[in-house]
Amino acid sequence: MLKTIKVAIVGQPNVGKSSLINAISNAKLHVGNFSGVTVEKKEVFLKTDLYDIDMTDLPGIYSLNAYTPEEQVAKNFLINEDFDIILNVVDANTLSRNLIFSLQLMDMHKKMILVVNMVDEIESKGGKIDKDALESLLGIPVILTSAKEHKGVDEISTQIIKLKKEDKKANKIYYDERVEQRIEKLAKTLQKSPHFRDDDYARFIAIRLLDRDEQVYKIIHDLPIFIEVHSMLEKMYKNLELEFDEDSTTDILSNERAAIAYNLQMEALNLKDEDEGMSEKIDNILIHPILGLPIFLFFMWALFQLTFELGNIPMNFIGEMFTQTQNFLADFLPKGMFNSLLTDGVLPAVGAVVMFLPNILILFFGLNLLEQTGYMSRAAYLMDGFMKRFGLQGKAFVPLVSGFGCTVPAYMAARTLKNPKDRIITMLVLGFMSCGARLPIYVLIIAAFFANHNPGNVLFAIYIGGAILGLIVAKILRTVLFKGEPEPFVMEMPPYRFPSSKALFMDLWIKTKMFLKKAGTFIAFASMIVWFLSAYPKNDMITQNFQTKIEQAKSSKAKAALKNELNAKLLENSYLGSVGKFIEPVFAPLGFDWRMSVSVVAGLAAKEVVVSTMGTLYAVGGESGASKGLISKIRENVDFKAAVALLLIIMIYSPCLAAMSTFYAEIPQWAWRVFYTIYPNVVAWIFAYSAYKIL
Amino acid sequence: MKLSELEKGQRAIVESVDLEDDIKKRFSSMGLSRGIILRVCRRTFGSDSLHVKLDCSSCIALSKKEAKHIEVTPIGGGFGFCHRKGGGYKKDCCEFGC
Numbered sequence A: 001m002l003k004t005i006k007v008a009i010v011g012q013p014n015v016g017k018s019s020l021i022n023a024i025s026n027a028k029l030h031v032g033n034f035s036g037v038t039v040e041k042k043e044v045f046l047k048t049d050l051y052d053i054d055m056t057d058l059p060g061i062y063s064l065n066a067y068t069p070e071e072q073v074a075k076n077f078l079i080n081e082d083f084d085i086i087l088n089v090v091d092a093n094t095l096s097r098n099l100i101f102s103l104q105l106m107d108m109h110k111k112m113i114l115v116v117n118m119v120d121e122i123e124s125k126g127g128k129i130d131k132d133a134l135e136s137l138l139g140i141p142v143i144l145t146s147a148k149e150h151k152g153v154d155e156i157s158t159q160i161i162k163l164k165k166e167d168k169k170a171n172k173i174y175y176d177e178r179v180e181q182r183i184e185k186l187a188k189t190l191q192k193s194p195h196f197r198d199d200d201y202a203r204f205i206a207i208r209l210l211d212r213d214e215q216v217y218k219i220i221h222d223l224p225i226f227i228e229v230h231s232m233l234e235k236m237y238k239n240l241e242l243e244f245d246e247d248s249t250t251d252i253l254s255n256e257r258a259a260i261a262y263n264l265q266m267e268a269l270n271l272k273d274e275d276e277g278m279s280e281k282i283d284n285i286l287i288h289p290i291l292g293l294p295i296f297l298f299f300m301w302a303l304f305q306l307t308f309e310l311g312n313i314p315m316n317f318i319g320e321m322f323t324q325t326q327n328f329l330a331d332f333l334p335k336g337m338f339n340s341l342l343t344d345g346v347l348p349a350v351g352a353v354v355m356f357l358p359n360i361l362i363l364f365f366g367l368n369l370l371e372q373t374g375y376m377s378r379a380a381y382l383m384d385g386f387m388k389r390f391g392l393q394g395k396a397f398v399p400l401v402s403g404f405g406c407t408v409p410a411y412m413a414a415r416t417l418k419n420p421k422d423r424i425i426t427m428l429v430l431g432f433m434s435c436g437a438r439l440p441i442y443v444l445i446i447a448a449f450f451a452n453h454n455p456g457n458v459l460f461a462i463y464i465g466g467a468i469l470g471l472i473v474a475k476i477l478r479t480v481l482f483k484g485e486p487e488p489f490v491m492e493m494p495p496y497r498f499p500s501s502k503a504l505f506m507d508l509w510i511k512t513k514m515f516l517k518k519a520g521t522f523i524a525f526a527s528m529i530v531w532f533l534s535a536y537p538k539n540d541m542i543t544q545n546f547q548t549k550i551e552q553a554k555s556s557k558a559k560a561a562l563k564n565e566l567n568a569k570l571l572e573n574s575y576l577g578s579v580g581k582f583i584e585p586v587f588a589p590l591g592f593d594w595r596m597s598v599s600v601v602a603g604l605a606a607k608e609v610v611v612s613t614m615g616t617l618y619a620v621g622g623e624s625g626a627s628k629g630l631i632s633k634i635r636e637n638v639d640f641k642a643a644v645a646l647l648l649i650i651m652i653y654s655p656c657l658a659a660m661s662t663f664y665a666e667i668p669q670w671a672w673r674v675f676y677t678i679y680p681n682v683v684a685w686i687f688a689y690s691a692y693k694i695l
Numbered sequence B: 001m002k003l004s005e006l007e008k009g010q011r012a013i014v015e016s017v018d019l020e021d022d023i024k025k026r027f028s029s030m031g032l033s034r035g036i037i038l039r040v041c042r043r044t045f046g047s048d049s050l051h052v053k054l055d056c057s058s059c060i061a062l063s064k065k066e067a068k069h070i071e072v073t074p075i076g077g078g079f080g081f082c083h084r085k086g087g088g089y090k091k092d093c094c095e096f097g098c
C-alpha cells in the first residue's frame, strides 16, 4: 500500500482552479458530491512512486467568513475534515485580495502551498511576480503557474511530496500586539478543554472567535468551557473595539490582514503598467446602460436561431441512418418478438431522441460560452434592477439562465444564493426555464406545425415565454408566500477571458457521451417498456377479423387502410391503450388523444421520453419509424390547437425525475416539496386548457 | 459622500461600510473594505446597479441600495500617486479606464 497524501484545493472563484486541475498530467478525475449535499465534488487522484495523492477541489470561496451555502461546504470541509496539505490557488491579477484569504488559511497553521496562477497575464503586461519574496515572507512554498500555457503545473505534485516529507509548517501570521495578547489568552482558556489541546488548533479557534465566526462560536457553545470563554470574549470585543475605534473586531482583523496582504503584494508584484483594459472596452459596448439589454436578448435570440437552423442540418442524416438500420434489421433478423422489439420499439425511440443531439449540443455550447467568458455575471449585473422588480436579485439570474441547459445543475447553482427565501423562489420557478431535453419536443412540434414561420423565432418565443412566466410566478410567490426583501446583490465581474477550446470541447464531448449513454440505456429501456405495453396483450380476435377483411379487400389502397386500422385497434386494446384511456379524461379537455396523454405522462421520467414514446406510438403501423416520418405522422394525427396545448404543457409542467429528486435533496421542508410537485402541473393544465379554448 | 452618489469614472477612497455584519464581511472578502481606492465604471439604466473597480484590480457589481451605505471620499483626478489608508502609496493606475 502506498501512503496517501490528502490535499485540499482551496481558492476564490475564477482563479482558474478547474483549469489547473484539468492541466495536471496523468491525473484521474472523479466527480461526485460532497456527502449529504448536492455540491459537486471533484477529486483528483495522482499516483507517484512513493505516494498516492488525493486532491479534493473545494467550491470557490472568498473567505473563511462563508457567505453562501456553497461556500459553507468548502468551509466545513476545511474545519472538519482531515487532510495533510492546503493547496491555495490565487489569481496573480488580484493578488492582494486573494492573499487576504490566504492569510486566513494560514491561521490554521497547516502545511500549505501557494499556487499563483495566471502569471501569463501578468507577464504579458510586462510584470513579474517575485516568487522568492513571497516564499520568504509567508514561509510556504510558492509555485507560479499558468494553466493556460501549462506552465508550472507539474511542479505541484513534486512540491506536495516534498512538503509532506518536510516538517515545516507555514509561518505564523502575527497580528497587532494588542490583538495577539487576546489571542494568546483566549487560546490558553480554550486549551482547558480536551477539544483544543493542540496549540495550533486552539490559536486558530481563538482567532476565528475574535473574527466573530458564528459557526465556530456554535462549536464552543456546547462545551463546558463556554461560560468562561463567552464572558472573556465579550470583554475582549468591547475593549478591542474601544482601543481600535472600530465597530467590530471583525473589522480590526480584516484591516490587519488587508494591510499585510497589501504589503505582500507591494513586495512581490512588480507591475509596470496597468493593463489598458481590454475588458473595459468590451464592457463599454456589452454592458452599455441602454444597449446592454438588447444586446443580451440578441445573443439569446441568435443562440436559439443557431440551435434550430444549424442543428437541423445533420438531423435528416441521423434520422435516415436510424431508418436504414431499422429497415435492414427488420429484414435481416428472424421475424418475431425480438425483431419487433428492436425495430418497432427501441430503434425508432432512440433514433427520435438522438436526432436532436446536434441541437442540444449547440445550445449547451452557447450557454457554456456565455458562462465561461465571464459574460454571464455581466448579464446578472444588467438584470439586477429588472429582477428586483420581480422579487429576485441579479445573482438568481445565473441559475435561471443555466436552467435553459439542464435543470439539475441549475438547482445546484442556486446554492450561490445566501438567502433561503431567494433560493426557494428561484428553484420553484426554475422549471419554467425550458431545459435542453425539452428542445426535441419543441423542434418536433415546430417542424410539424410552424414550418412556415421562422422556426428559430418560434423557439425563441417559447423560451422567452417560459422565462417571463417564471418571473411573474416569482413575483406572486414573493408577495404571497415569501414576504421580504431579496438579499443584497454583490457579485464579482471577472475580466473577459476566452476559455480554452480544449476545455470547451471537452465539455461538449462529456455532454455527448452522457447524452448517448442516456439514450442507449435509460431511453432504450423506457422505450422497451412502452413497446411491450403497446404490443401486449395480443388480441387474436381482432387480428383474425381484419385478416379476412384485408384478404377480401380489392385495391391495395384499401388493404393499406385496413392494415392501419388494424394496428390502431390493436394499440387501443393494448395495456398502454388502457392506461391511455384511463388518463384520457384529464387530457381530453386539451384535445389530446390517448397517445399524446401517455407521452406527456411518460415525460415525467425524462423529457426525451416524450419524443421517444411518440416515436413508438405513432410509428406502429407506419413504414418508417423515426425521423421525418414522425413529423408528418404528428401533423396528420394532431390538430393545431392540441399541438399548442401540448407545447404549453411541456413548457410548464414538472421537470424530469432527476431534477425533482435534486429539488427534494436541496429543500428539506415537506410543505415545499409537495407544493413543488403539484403546482406546475396545475398551472400547465390551466394554460393549455385556456389556449385550446381560445384558439 | 456615498458611493451611490459618485459620478461615473470618479475615483474615491472608502471611509466606512455601514452595513450588516454579514454583508459587510462579504464586501470585504470581495475586496471592498475601508481604505480601498475604487472607481465607478458605469451604472445600469435607471442606476439600479453599479459596476465598480476595486484597488485597480478586480471588478464587482453591486446594487444602489447597498452603495447608499458606503461612505467614500472622492480623490482628485490627474496622474501620480495616491495615498492609501492602512499604509503605503500606490501608483494611481486607475486613471486608465476601469
Ligand SMILES: Nc1nc2c(ncn2[C@@H]2O[C@H](COP(=O)(O)OP(=O)(O)O)[C@@H](O)[C@H]2O)c(=O)[nH]1
Pocket (backbone or CB within 6 Å): A011, A012, A013, A014, A015, A016, A017, A018, A019, A020, A060, A117, A118, A119, A120, A121, A145, A146, A147, A148, A149, A372, A373, A497, A498, A499, A500
Ligand atoms: N490567461 C489565463 N487564463 C486562465 C488561466 N487559468 C484559467 N484561466 C481562465 O480563467 C477562467 C476561469 O477559470 P476556471 O478554471 O473556470 O476558474 P475556477 O472558477 O477557479 O474553477 C477560464 O476562462 C480559464 O480559461 C491561466 O493560467 N491563464
